[in-house]
Amino acid sequence: MIFSNWQVIGLIAAALTTFGFIPQIITMLKHKRALDVSPITLFQFLIGTFLWALYGFHLNDPIIYIANLITLVTVVIAIILYFRFR
Template sequence: MLWSIVGTLAAICTTIGYIPQIIRGIRTKNLNDVSPMMLTLLLVGCSLWLAYGIHLKDPIIALANGFTLSFVITILLLRAAYKKNNS
């Protein structure tokens, strides 16, 4: 029981950690300082973690990485859109 709580808290913290970056990017209309290589690695890593969570039928792993994946994709799309608009 204790480790489920620890895992859930860890998943929440690592997932919502992307929200401030998204908010800042929307406000400033600039995400050039976010590394595209880091985002690509996170995209691959979260996709694999999502598949792993689904395979294990572990909702904490699957949901956390599903949400994180959506946040990473959002940052990538915003970065591309703002870069195109600033060109």
């Protein structure tokens, strides 16, 4: 599979935002604390990525639903850690 330069830009963009909460998870695990992390931001992404995934299923577009389901899982983990450590 050969990607054009623009597709590579799209893929890098998707990877960066899809896995955007991984560093926040690592920071909470390292600090064992979640001061000043906004739970509302986490819940907005929880509901937002859930609805994006639904919309992706509706459009039958695996790129939309797989990317958003991955982010959804990371956001669920971030929310669990937030309430564990805040």
